[in-house]
Amino acid sequence: MNTDILIELRNLTRLYGDLAAVNQVSFSVPRGQILGYLGPNGAGKTTTVKMLTGIIHPTDGSARICGFDIQKDSLEVKRRIGYVPESGAVYQSLSPLEYLMVIGRLYHIPDQAISRRIDEFATFFQIGDHLSMRMTGFSKGMKQKVVIAAALLHNPEVLFLDEPLNGLDANTALQIKKLLRELSAAGKTIFYCSHILDVVENLCDRVIIVNKGRVTADGSVKNLKEMTQRSSLEDVFADLTLEGDQTEMIRAISSQLVLPKRDTGDEQP
Amino acid sequence: MNNPDCSDKIDWMQVKVLVWTGLQLDLRGSAGTGRLHVRVPSLVWNLIFYGFMGLAVSGTLVTSTNLQMYGLLVLAYSMLMMAFSVILEFSNSLFLSDDADILFHRPMHSRTYFFARAIHVSVYILGFGSVLVFFPAVFLGFHPDAGWMFVIPFYLTATVAHFFTAFAMILFYSFLFMWVSPERLKDILAYIQIGIVFVMMLSYQVIPRLGPVQHMAQLPTWIGLLPPAWFLGLLRLLTGDVSPQALLFAAPAVVITGIFVPLFMMHVSSRYLGDLQKFADLRENNRKRTSDKKTGTTGLPDRIVEKLLKNYNAVTGYRMTTFLMRHDRSLKMGLYPVFGLPLALMIISILDGSLGDPFVQNIYSLQNNMNVMAVFFIYFMIYFFLTGLLYIRDWNAAWIFFTAPVRKPGQFYRGVKTAVFIRFMLPFYLILGLIYAFRIPWGHAFRHMMGLLLIGLLAFSAVGLTLRDFPFSRKRERGERMRRMGFVLFAPVFLVITMAMQRLAYPRPASYWISQAAVLMLFVLLETWSEYRLNRILTRKEYFGFS
Numbered sequence: 041m042n043t044d045i046l047i048e049l050r051n052l053t054r055l056y057g058d059l060a061a062v063n064q065v066s067f068s069v070p071r072g073q074i075l076g077y078l079g080p081n082g083a084g085k086t087t088t089v090k091m092l093t094g095i096i097h098p099t100d101g102s103a104r105i106c107g108f109d110i111q112k113d114s115l116e117v118k119r120r121i122g123y124v125p126e127s128g129a130v131y132q133s134l135s136p137l138e139y140l141m142v143i144g145r146l147y148h149i150p151d152q153a154i155s156r157r158i159d160e161f162a163t164f165f166q167i168g169d170h171l172s173m174r175m176t177g178f179s180k181g182m183k184q185k186v187v188i189a190a191a192l193l194h195n196p197e198v199l200f201l202d203e204p205l206n207g208l209d210a211n212t213a214l215q216i217k218k219l220l221r222e223l224s225a226a227g228k229t230i231f232y233c234s235h236i237l238d239v240v241e242n243l244c245d246r247v248i249i250v251n252k253g254r255v256t257a258d259g260s261v262k263n264l265k266e267m268t269q270r271s272s273l274e275d276v277f278a279d280l281t282l283e284g285d286q287t288e289m290i291r292a293i294s295s296q297l298v299l300p301k302r303d304t305g306d307e308q309p
Numbered sequence: 310m311n312n313p314d315c316s317d318k319i320d321w322m323q324v325k326v327l328v329w330t331g332l333q334l335d336l337r338g339s340a341g342t343g344r345l346h347v348r349v350p351s352l353v354w355n356l357i358f359y360g361f362m363g364l365a366v367s368g369t370l371v372t373s374t375n376l377q378m379y380g381l382l383v384l385a386y387s388m389l390m391m392a393f394s395v396i397l398e399f400s401n402s403l404f405l406s407d408d409a410d411i412l413f414h415r416p417m418h419s420r421t422y423f424f425a426r427a428i429h430v431s432v433y434i435l436g437f438g439s440v441l442v443f444f445p446a447v448f449l450g451f452h453p454d455a456g457w458m459f460v461i462p463f464y465l466t467a468t469v470a471h472f473f474t475a476f477a478m479i480l481f482y483s484f485l486f487m488w489v490s491p492e493r494l495k496d497i498l499a500y501i502q503i504g505i506v507f508v509m510m511l512s513y514q515v516i517p518r519l520g521p522v523q524h525m526a527q528l529p530t531w532i533g534l535l536p537p538a539w540f541l542g543l544l545r546l547l548t549g550d551v552s553p554q555a556l557l558f559a560a561p562a563v564v565i566t567g568i569f570v571p572l573f574m575m576h577v578s579s580r581y582l583g584d585l586q587k588f589a590d591l592r593e594n595n596r597k598r599t600s601d602k603k604t605g606t607t608g609l610p611d612r613i614v615e616k617l618l619k620n621y622n623a624v625t626g627y628r629m630t631t632f633l634m635r636h637d638r639s640l641k642m643g644l645y646p647v648f649g650l651p652l653a654l655m656i657i658s659i660l661d662g663s664l665g666d667p668f669v670q671n672i673y674s675l676q677n678n679m680n681v682m683a684v685f686f687i688y689f690m691i692y693f694f695l696t697g698l699l700y701i702r703d704w705n706a707a708w709i710f711f712t713a714p715v716r717k718p719g720q721f722y723r724g725v726k727t728a729v730f731i732r733f734m735l736p737f738y739l740i741l742g743l744i745y746a747f748r749i750p751w752g753h754a755f756r757h758m759m760g761l762l763l764i765g766l767l768a769f770s771a772v773g774l775t776l777r778d779f780p781f782s783r784k785r786e787r788g789e790r791m792r793r794m795g796f797v798l799f800a801p802v803f804l805v806i807t808m809a810m811q812r813l814a815y816p817r818p819a820s821y822w823i824s825q826a827a828v829l830m831l832f833v834l835l836e837t838w839s840e841y842r843l844n845r846i847l848t849r850k851e852y853f854g855f856s
Contacts, residue, residue, distance in 0.1 A: 095711045096851040118714035129705040129854065131629075131781065133637035142632070145625040146713040174636055190709075 044071050046198050046229040047092070051101035054087050061087040063253035064101065069246075074220060074230040076244030078237070080281045084253040085233045086126065089200050092231070093123045106197055119147070122191035126202040126233075128184050132175040136167060136186045139175070140193060147194035154193070161189035164219075165212065180207030188216065199223070202233045217243055241273040251281045320421045327425035332432065352436075359440040362390060367444040376454050377528055380463070380544055383445045384470055385537035390441060391434065391474040419582035427574070430475060438471035439464075462547035470540040473566045476574065483577040533558045539565075614731060618724060622715055626724025626780065630698065631732065633781060637701065644697045647690040648737060654683035655744050666749040667757050668815050673808045684807050687761065688768045688800035694733065695772045698725060699783045705854040707782030710847075719843030722773060725780045730769070738762045756821065760810060763828040768803045770832055773839030775799075777846055782854075 047069035054062040062084040069075050079085045090096045092103055094114045102109060108116040130139055137158060144154030162168040165185040175183055184207050191199065199220075205213045220230055220243065234240055240247060241261050249257040249264075257264055257280050261273055270276045335352055366386045446464055450457045532538045533554075542558025611631060615624045633640055658664040658680045665672050673681050710718065742758035749757070814824035 090852075093712045095708060096853075115714045115716055118712060121712070123708075123712045125708055127705060127708075127854070129703065129708060131633065131637075131701070131703045131706045133640075133703070134632050135636075138628075138632045142625055142629050143709060143713075145621055145628060146709065146715065148621045 045069070045104075046071050046106055047075075047231060048104045049088075049092075049101070050103065052088065052091060052098050052103050053100035054084075054091055054096065055099040060253045062091065062098075065250070065253070065255055066101075067248060067255060067258060069229055069231065071229055072224050072227045073246060074224050074232055074244045076240035076247040077231060077233045077250070078235075078240060078247060078277060079250035083250045083281070085250060086202060087253075088250070089123075089202055089231065089233060093121060093200055094118055119194075120197045121200060122194070122196035122198070123200045124184075124187050124191045124202060124204045126206065128180065128187045128206065130175055130183055130186060130190075132178070132183075135172045135174055136162075136189075137171045139186060140190055143190045144193055149194055157193055158189070161192070164215070165189060181209055181212065184208055185212065196228070198229045198231065200231045200233075203235070204232070205234070205236065205239065213239075237273045237277055247273070249277060249280050256280050318418075318420075319424050320418065323417055323421045324425040324428065327422070328428050328432075331425070331429045355437065356440050359390070359437045360443060363387075363441045363444040367448040376452065377541065377545075379445075379449075380541050381528070381532070381537055383442065384467060384540050384544075385535070387438065387441050387445075387467055388470050388474040388537055388540075391438065391471045392478050394433075394437065395430070395475050395478040417582070419580060420578040423574075423578035423581040427476075427479070427578075430479070431472070434471050434475045435468065438468055441471075442467040459548060462544055466540050466544040466547060469543065469562070469566060470537070473536070473540070473562070473570065476570050480570070480573050480577060483581060528554070530554065530557070533561075536561075614727065618727060620720050620723065622717065622720035623724035623727065626721035627728045628724070629721075629781065630725045630728035633701070634728070634732065640697075640701055644694050647693045648733070651683050651686040651690055652737075652740065652744075654686060655680075655741060658683055659744065659748055664745075664748055666753055667811050668749075668753045671812065673811060681804065681808075684761070685800050685804050687765060688803040691734070691765055691768045692772050692799045694729060695726070695769065696775065698729070698780050699776070699778050700785045701781040701783075702785065704782055704784045707779050708852050708854055710779045710782065711850070711852040716848075717840075717844045718779065718847035719840040721780060722776070722843055723840065726769060726773075730766075734762075734765060734769070738765065760815075760821070760825065761807065763825055763832065764803055764807050764810065766832045767806070767828055767835065768799075770835035770839050771799070771803075773836070774842065776843060779847060779850075 045068045049068070050066050051064040052062055052066070053060060053064055065084075065088060077085055077088070087096070091098050092105060092110060094110060094117060097111065102111070104110065105117045106120045108120075110117050131142075134142070140158050140161075141151070141154055144151075144157075149157075158171070162171055165188070167182065167185055170178070170182065175186065178186075184204070188204060191201075201220075205216060208216065217239070220232075224230055224245075232240065232244060244261070246260055247257070247264060248255055257267070257276070259267065264273070264276045265271065268276045268279050270279060366383055442464060446460045446467075449455045449463055450460045452459075528538070528541075533542070538558050539560075539562035542555050542560070543562045545552070545555035546559050611627075615627060618624050618627060634644075655664070664680050673684070710721070715721075738758055738761065741761065742754050745754035745757055748754075810824055810828075814820045
């Protein structure tokens with residue numbers, strides 16, 4: 041077992057009836073790497089993450105996280121991972137304090153340690169004033185901060201982040217990106233799903249692009265640009281995932297949507 | 310929404326789309342966190358439940374010698390059922406929870422939205438109402454004094470009565486919107502819910518006790534004050550009884566249903582969407598401080614319980630339940646009302662004189678039916694309460710259970726049940742004991758309360774055998790509460806155990822204690838089995854809460 045490989049997928053597959061949401065996906069991620077996992081809507085990104093985090097089971101293939109099989113040793117895997125889902129769903133009638141206490145207990149963290157970590161996160165995310173308020177009226181960004189804090193509470197080795205910057209203000213987003221780099225430098229592996237390609241380009245050491253359940257590209261941003269001879273990740277992404285020439289279609293649609301010039305009455309008929 | 314470009318007219322295209330979508334959603338139900346498989350829609354469960362209730366009400370004809378009384382009772386019951394249904398499903402029927410996000414920014418006039426939802430509700434009234442009065446109508450057809458000629462007028466009258474009830478309730482709520490803050494309105498809805506359950510159950514007991522009325526061919530005029538009598542008047546007119554009393558009774562039905570209800574509807578419809586938007590806005594801004602205590606949010610008694618529970622998963626379940634029951638209004642209001650009914654029935658049975666000393670006489674007989682009903686509703690309450698903890702507004706937050714390293718997820722329920730037992734069951738049974746102590750010696754009251762508590766615990770464990778989901782992980786959907794009420798079949802089993810124990814074990818102290826020990830052992834066995842089963846089921850479960 042290679043202890044430097046923290047995530048390893050072998051022909052991982054998930055079927056929904058006849059539809060293969062994830063189709064024989066294989067790759068590995070070493071310790072300390074920030075992996076950007078990209079793909080158009082419905083490409084199978086979230087399904088992959090859901091399998092790796094134990095939320096759903098693979099139909100076929102296998103995966104190991106920190107050396108543990110996600111199906112046979114699912115508890116060992118879950119102990120070592122943190123997850124921020126795209127939905128950011130929380131029990132809103134609880135306060136962040138109560139929610140984090142419950143989460144801490146799920147990971148068997150003693151109350152005192154939970155309190156200490158909550159204090160740290162409250163300072164970092166500047167939510168100290170809101171710790172005892174119900175989350176019912178929180179903005180999406182505020183709830184997202186709580187979800188990220190919950191994912192980090194038990195100090196996981198691998199982080200799965202699905203659109204973690206959703207709803208966050210620019211300052212907090214910047215802080216999170218810095219934090220992720222620090223965590224990566226400290227040896228934590230980060231699996232980062234996002235549609236915001238600029239962030240992925242700046243943050244991730246390596247990018248995997250999936251389309252229709254299969255891996256279509258894998259490499260550093262620089263490699264991918266060279267490979268496709270494109271200047272930005274956005275163009276690389278479009279090249280690998282868009283079918284046909286979109287330019288004509290865009291022209292056709294926009295020509296229908298552009299309003300005709302309003303008759304001001306100044307001109308003579 | 311109230312776009313200045315929109316006319317005040319109803320946009321029937323939009324109405325059609327809204328009604329179609331609403332009905333589609335009802336038929337599909339939701340997957341919740343469970344497996345994505347085809348489920349029996351809630352609608353079907355509801356229809357079965359209404360049919361069952363109708364059959365139960367038909368039984369009145371067997372005991373009632375008076376056809377008018379039968380008509381009055383059936384109309385009263387079905388109208389109350391309709392009112393109850395509108396209350397239970399109010400937020401789902403008239404205001405779909407996603408509407409705020411999906412529709413409120415669209416160019417749609419209030420009147421269009423109101424009529425779409427009103428038509429949606431009407432489909433339900435027609436469907437449920439027809440099923441509800443099906444058996445009573447069939448019974449009427451076989452009745453020698455009525456016959457099949459009565460069936461169609463009866464059906465028509467009942468349908469008008471159902472529409473009247475549902476729309477009167479809707480109007481009542483709409484007016485409440487104008488004067489009451491949305492948060493307060495939620496409380497009021499819950500209290501009305503409790504009130505209607507009381508009226509529903511108690512009227513069944515009280516009306517037959519009016520004695521002389523039941524045997525009178527002509528009903529007393531004061532009965533005309535009750536809305537069901539208005540529709541009985543209408544029925545009498547339709548079946549050829551054009552007597553002054555029938556005309557007097559029918560007049561309010563015709564005037565109110567035909568004139569006032571439509572007039573008020575027109576008035577309410579124009580401001581309906583605006584009021585709902587106010588409702589949604591305030592719901593979103595409910596920022597309330599929960600606690601300033603740092604660690605917890607948990608007090609000393611809770612800390613002691615947590616120490617005793619030891620197990621981390623059980624503590625998590627306990628904590629979640631106590632926190633959510635403390636703060637989540639929808640959860641509280643959905644569950645607390647069930648405590649009222651058994652207590653009220655118990656008090657009535659004392660006032661009624663039907664509650665005697667169970668160690669001296671048989672307290673569960675046809676003569677003491679109030680007492681039997683009270684015990685029946687204790688078990689019903691236990692079932693309803695525990696299964697109710699599955700449903701919560703933020704059900705999709707349950708993903709945390711699936712990503713956490715939990716070997717025995719059934720242990721969550723150990724904590725959940727402990728919280729319910731300590732915070733709700735124990736106080737309930739203590740109050741019950743105090744009520745008993747008014748009528749029977751303290752020692753007997755205590756022993757009887759303990760007997761009931763132990764069988765209650767047994768019922769509590771048995772509920773565990775019906776669970777297949779994590780606590781607080783299922784979406785509230787139309788018919789969910791009604792569907793759970795359909796499981797009233799659960800309660801009779803424990804009612805029979807209670808009756809058997811009182812009959813066989815109470816007479817001798819030795820047999821009493823042996824029976825208590827046996828129930829306790831059975832409870833431990835059932836609890837172990839229940840937890841083992843939940844561990845097995847929940848470990849395999851997948852989460853489909855978000856795509």
